[in-house]
Amino acid sequence: MSEPQGSEGTTRRLPVIEKDNPGDPGDPGGPGTGPGRSAPAVPDPPPTADGPGHRFWSARRVPAAVVAVLLAVVAGVFLYDIAAVRAGRPGMQWRRFLAEQLARRPLDDTWVLVGAGVTVLLGLWLLVLAVTPGLRAVLPMRQDGPDVRAGLHRDAAALVLRDRAMEVAGVQSVRVRAHRRRADVRAVSHFRPLDEVRADLDTVLAEAVGGLGLVRPPALSVRVRRPGRKG
Numbered sequence: 001m002s003e004p005q006g007s008e009g010t011t012r013r014l015p016v017i018e019k020d021n022p023g024d025p026g027d028p029g030g031p032g033t034g035p036g037r038s039a040p041a042v043p044d045p046p047p048t049a050d051g052p053g054h055r056f057w058s059a060r061r062v063p064a065a066v067v068a069v070l071l072a073v074v075a076g077v078f079l080y081d082i083a084a085v086r087a088g089r090p091g092m093q094w095r096r097f098l099a100e101q102l103a104r105r106p107l108d109d110t111w112v113l114v115g116a117g118v119t120v121l122l123g124l125w126l127l128v129l130a131v132t133p134g135l136r137a138v139l140p141m142r143q144d145g146p147d148v149r150a151g152l153h154r155d156a157a158a159l160v161l162r163d164r165a166m167e168v169a170g171v172q173s174v175r176v177r178a179h180r181r182r183a184d185v186r187a188v189s190h191f192r193p194l195d196e197v198r199a200d201l202d203t204v205l206a207e208a209v210g211g212l213g214l215v216r217p218p219a220l221s222v223r224v225r226r227p228g229r230k231g
Contacts, residue, residue: 152214
């Protein structure tokens with residue numbers, strides 16, 4: 001976070017005081033001449049509205065690198081083959097075989113259909129990567145300013161919820177899995193009635209989720225059970 005937060009997860013802004021310029025000593029009516037006169041306090045600015053909360057876009061370095069390497073290899077091989085043919089040498093065996101197979105096989109041939117299907121799947125995969133943001137593990141947080149965006153990793157959010165759940169009396173162990181829209185909490189209670197532990201967990205975790213500062217707080221799914229018998 002770019003600014004300190006209070007216990008409730010909200011940012012506290014410091015009051016801004018604006019002082020008047022002192023007037024001339026000989027001007028009794030000048031501003032700021034009275035010894036007991038204090039500078040007026042400017043009210044706090046209204047809180048900045050939350051941003052749209054869009055997910056962070058992934059750089060897609062691995063898919064982009066794979067596609068770039070494949071295209072470079074294929075283009076280099078074809079360029080070398082064309083240059084070899086223009087220089088009077090025979091073309092590569094694999095290209096002549098491929099051209100012969102494409103000339104002889106009909107469009108409804110099994111291998112032609114398999115190759116077309118693989119090509120279509122690869123194209124759809126690249127299109128999905130191009131139009132989706134990715135980074136599903138990073139949850140967008142509320143914006144306090146137009147130039148600052150923050151995100152919270154789902155593992156970090158799960159760790160915060162787990163620590164808060166362990167503070168509830170009667171909880172022996174907790175396992176938390178944070179998703180984009182839901183947080184699954186599985187607790188084991190070794191004393192106290194399960195209904196009371198569940199009610200306390202609902203209250204504590206709801207407060208903890210609100211304190212995370214997320215644009216879309218995940219819904220809670222809390223389950224409490226007794227520890228299993230040993231042996």
